Amino acid sequence: MDTEAARLDRTAPGLAQVVDRNIQALLAHRQEVEGKRGLQHRIADAVTGFAGSMLFVYIHLIIFGLWIMLNLGWLPGVPRFAPSFEVLATVASVESLFLATFVLISQNRMTSQADKRAELDLQMTLLAEYEITRLITLVTAMATRMGMDPAQDPELAELSKDVAPEEVMEKVEAHERAADRRKGG
Numbered sequence: 001m002d003t004e005a006a007r008l009d010r011t012a013p014g015l016a017q018v019v020d021r022n023i024q025a026l027l028a029h030r031q032e033v034e035g036k037r038g039l040q041h042r043i044a045d046a047v048t049g050f051a052g053s054m055l056f057v058y059i060h061l062i063i064f065g066l067w068i069m070l071n072l073g074w075l076p077g078v079p080r081f082a083p084s085f086e087v088l089a090t091v092a093s094v095e096s097l098f099l100a101t102f103v104l105i106s107q108n109r110m111t112s113q114a115d116k117r118a119e120l121d122l123q124m125t126l127l128a129e130y131e132i133t134r135l136i137t138l139v140t141a142m143a144t145r146m147g148m149d150p151a152q153d154p155e156l157a158e159l160s161k162d163v164a165p166e167e168v169m170e171k172v173e174a175h176e177r178a179a180d181r182r183k184g185g
Contacts, residue, residue: 044105136160
């Protein structure tokens with residue numbers, strides 16, 4: 001059977017190998033991180049996963065529905081066990097408190113992972129920018145040597161300069177401050 005992966009292997013063997021290698025590396029890293037999670041984080045993720053499922057909703061519909069029907073006396077022959085819904089409200093409040101805590105634990109871990117991925121993305125982008133700058137410098141030198149005049153393109157000189165990330169951040173922040181001033185008045 002012809003799969004998409006097999007088609008990619010035939011059409012772009014170099015690219016497919018690089019992509020496959022990168023995917024395998026990312027999956028291996030993800031599995032390593034998942035394997036290093038402590039028991040507390042695995043429990044929090046399991047609770048959060050279950051609480052975010054439709055099974056959880058159905059179970060609660062049944063439990064709370066029965067509780068309400070019993071307390072309203074809608075089920076004949078079954079005595080009401082609580083004269084009000086205070087116990088139900090207390091149970092729901094305590095459950096909500098714990099569920100919110102489990103969700104926050106899982107979100108904190110996921111945020112930490114997202115921060116690490118963003119840092120990796122930034123580092124890879126900075127590396128790519130550095131490499132591209134070096135390529136522009138090399139191609140410009142080659143063009144000059146071949147008798148071509150690369151100086152005709154005014155952007156080329158600018159593109160061949162190294163970009164300092166801190167300068168870019170300062171410029172972004174300056175633009176943000178200016179936009180905030182325009183919004184504020």
